[in-house]
Amino acid sequence: MNQSKVGTKKKASEKTYPRPAWVKKSIVAEEELCPDCFKVVGSKSRYQLVCMLGKSDGMTVTELTKRMKLTQPTVTHHLNTLRSVDAVESEDRGRERLYRLNRGAHCFDECKIPF
Ligand SMILES: [Zn+2]
Numbered sequence: 001m002n003q004s005k006v007g008t009k010k011k012a013s014e015k016t017y018p019r020p021a022w023v024k025k026s027i028v029a030e031e032e033l034c035p036d037c038f039k040v041v042g043s044k045s046r047y048q049l050v051c052m053l054g055k056s057d058g059m060t061v062t063e064l065t066k067r068m069k070l071t072q073p074t075v076t077h078h079l080n081t082l083r084s085v086d087a088v089e090s091e092d093r094g095r096e097r098l099y100r101l102n103r104g105a106h107c108f109d110e111c112k113i114p115f
Helices: 035-041 044-054 061-068 072-084
Strands: 088-093 096-101
Touching (some): 044 072, 044 096, 061 096, 072 088
8 A cells, every 4th residue: 555645745725826015025025925824914904903913912803993993894804814814813702802813823933924
């Protein structure tokens, strides 16, 4: 029987995306981003949320909405996108949901997106 080697095969779905125009080289040096990182920095507001969460121990949607000057549904939408790539974690605190940056996420740990 053939023993298959683990980790040598490249995933067929590993597409890359060009770095969005608003992301300066000083923030992210890579010209091509993996799909997860592209989602994280794909919108300026979304990346601002990442940086805000990175400087805190966790914030609620209400707190984030106040600081961002965006509507709550917009903030929630961005947070869901970030959660879909594991960039943030959430925890229920009574009626509120607390969001935290997942510092060990692929984008921060491996691709070194700063926050
Ligand atoms: Zn990445």
